[in-house]
Amino acid sequence: MKKHKKKIIAGVIIAAILSFAFLWCDNAAGPHSRDAKNSESTKVTKTEELSKIPENFPSAESFQKTDEQTETEGNADLAEDIPLYSPSQTPSKDVSYSEQNGMDIKDDTGKDEYQTEPVSEGNPVPIEPENTVISDKELTCTMSVRCDTILENIAWLDKEKTELVPKDGVIYGEQTVTFYEGESVFNLLVREMKRNKIHLEFENTPIYNSAYIEGIGNLYEFDCGELSGWMYRVNGWFPNYGCSRYQLKAGDKVEWVYTCDLGRDIGGDYSSRNGK
Amino acid sequence: MEEIILRETESDKMNEFKTYHPIVNFVYFVFVIGFSCVFMHPVSLTISLLSGFTYSVMLKGRKALKTNLIYMIPTLIFASFINPAFNHEGVTIIEYLPSGNPLTLESVVYGLAAAMMIVSVICWFSCYTEIMTSDKFIYLFGRIIPSLSLIISMTLRFVPRFSAQLKVVANAQRCMGRDVSNGSIIKRAKHGLSILSIMTTWALENAIDTADSMKSRGYGHPGRTAFSIFNFDKRDRKAFLYIMVFGIYTLIGSLSGGMYFRYFPSIRANDVSVFGLSVFVAYGALCMCPILIEIWEVRKWKAIESKI
Known part of the structure; x- marks a missing residue:
């Protein structure tokens, strides 16, 4: 017993540190930490649940799969998800619609070259920025940048950032802006933020062939809970691909909105997008 | 006074602090290196860098001055360029980078602060290796963690x-x-x-x-005794008390927000207050402890000398 005293003490210390870390991190899960915990427990037993995925699908997996948010996750997660997004999951009319419009859906993954699933019927398909020619033709659309959800979840906001949140949640009020034919939502955002001296940070992610918007007006992803970040909506629809691949059309209504809950608080989560 | 120090460093390097009890040396370095790694307030960074730099030069003479400057200046320049290349947070936009992301004043300042921290920690570690020799380390930890302390010193x-x-x-x-x-x-x-x-x-x-x-030789066995020439005398007690008082005051002061400073999204510090100043004075007194000891010893030596 005496011989192993040190080993036992070391074991107890390690266990104490681990349990402390576990409990501590649990508090920082975001506004819906309880739901998040449920999803984690579901993830652990995923192998068992593979058989009955259709009914568990939105609640368990929507956490991992919300257009821009996925970009913050690694490849490994995506690979893990692949069996869950087999082509049979997506309505076949979406697949045929997307393929007719020029998307190259791979048979084995059910996704295109840049990890994008088929676009739901009636919505524009992604257009790669390197294949487009920007002309001199000036067109107009409307754009706005808002962060109303932060006001609702102000308790979760990083204390140092409180002063940055406008009282009405409007960072850039809706207004008509000019763009050039062939430009993407991303090109427009960068130009307008620069012109209005609003801070913007993005990162190019080659795997999705798009820019990822990390922060606008110094309000960054994860600043308001672990599930927060910027999303965009065009004509009321949250595209399931990055903003560099969404080509603007005259009269489009572009809205950049901050979410504190992976899109569910603004109606942009995976399940609602697919009409489930 | 300074003239004396410089002359002394050239003839024989001063390490009065080295003759103190190992526990005094060790506690001092734990406080100073720990604080230098954590405090991001520009004033505390300056205090740490200046005293670390001075002390390493005092310990190792002119040669240390040259090597310190050779790696210090490039590190400072490098970090202040590297940080804004990857970090674009901050409200003060200076210019836009070719990639389209902004270059902000806050990220440049933060890069400089981080570089100062790295350089001061390197300075402190060079002092540490000079003062905390392996026999002192073994003396302190040989009983508690015999094999680990032997491995570390080896x-x-x-x-x-x-x-x-x-x-x-x-x-x-x-x-x-x-x-x-x-x-x-x-x-x-x-x-x-x-x-x-x-x-x-x-x-x-x-x-x-x-x-x-x-x-x-029976190293690490329970019945083994170790010979050591270290005595914890009155002088050590004074130095130990000094380090503990200022170290703990600095710790409490910083935990209660006395050294609050933020870099993002905009640079902001506490207003100047008596409490805030006292924390910095305590931190300065802690960092300068061995330097003060050397100065005091030199003064005493000169005083005795002149009487003869």
């Missing part, structure tokens, strides 16, 4: 020993005409490799030798 000792032995081996090889500067490139590489293989064998054998000899 590892720290390994690099200088290895380079000294390398010189010996290379010289011996040169006598046989097998130096790395002889012959064609392939031959030179062959000579280099044979020296490396000799060194590896030596290092492995040496490690086993040391382990065996320590074991045969």
Whole structure:
């Protein structure tokens, strides 16, 4: 017993540190930490649940799969998800619609070259920025940048950032802006933020062939809970691909909105997008 | 006063603090290096950098001044360029980078602060190795963690020993005409490799030798006593109290927000207050402790000398 005293003490210390870390991190899960915990427990037993995925699908997996948010996750997660997004999951009319419009859906993954699933019927398909020619033709659309959800979840906001949140949640009020034919939502955002001296940070992610918007007006992803970040909506629809691949059309209504809950608080989560 | 210090450093390096009890040395470095790694307030960074720099020069003389400056200035420049290249947060936009992301004043300032921190920690560690020799470390931790403390001190000792032995081996090889500067490139590489293989064998054998000899001397066994020449006397008690008082005051002061400073999204600090100033004074007094001891010793020595 005496011989192993040190080993036992070391074991107890390690266990104490681990349990402390576990409990501590649990508090920082975001506004819906309880739901998040449920999803984690579901993830652990995923192998068992593979058989009955259709009914568990939105609640368990929507956490991992919300257009821009996925970009913050690694490849490994995506690979893990692949069996869950087999082509049979997506309505076949979406697949045929997307393929007719020029998307190259791979048979084995059910996704295109840049990890994008088929676009739901009636919505524009992604257009790669390197294949487009920007002309001199000036067109107009409307754009706005808002962060109303932060006001609702102000308790979760990083204390140092409180002063940055406008009282009405409007960072850039809706207004008509000019763009050039062939430009993407991303090109427009960068130009307008620069012109209005609003801070913007993005990162190019080659795997999705798009820019990822990390922060606008110094309000960054994860600043308001672990599930927060910027999303965009065009004509009321949250595209399931990055903003560099969404080509603007005259009269489009572009809205950049901050979410504190992976899109569910603004109606942009995976399940609602697919009409489930 | 300063003249005296400089003259002294040139003749024989001052390390009055080295003669103090190991626990005093160790507690001092734990406080100072710990605080230097954590405090991001520009004033505390300046205090730490200035005293760390001064002390390393006092310990090692003019040579340290040169090496300190050689790595310090490039690190400062490098970090202040590197940070804004990857970090674009901050409300003060100076310019837009070619990529389209903004270059902000806050990220530049933060890069500089981080560089100051790295440089000051390096300075403090160079002082640490000078003061906390392996016998002191073993004295403190030999009983509690015998094998780990032996490994740590052997590892720290390994690099200088290895380079000294390398010189010996290379010289011996040169006598046989097998130096790395002889012959064609392939031959030179062959000579280099044979020296490396000799060194590896030596290092492995040496490690086993040391382990065996320590074991045969009963190192780490419960009944073993150790001879040490360290006494915790009145002078040590005074220094220990001094370090503890200022160290704990600085710790409490910083935990209660006395050193609050933020870089993002905009640079902001606390207003100047008596409390805030007192925390900085305490931190300064802590960092300057060995320097003050040296100065005080020199003054005492001069006073005695002049009486004769």
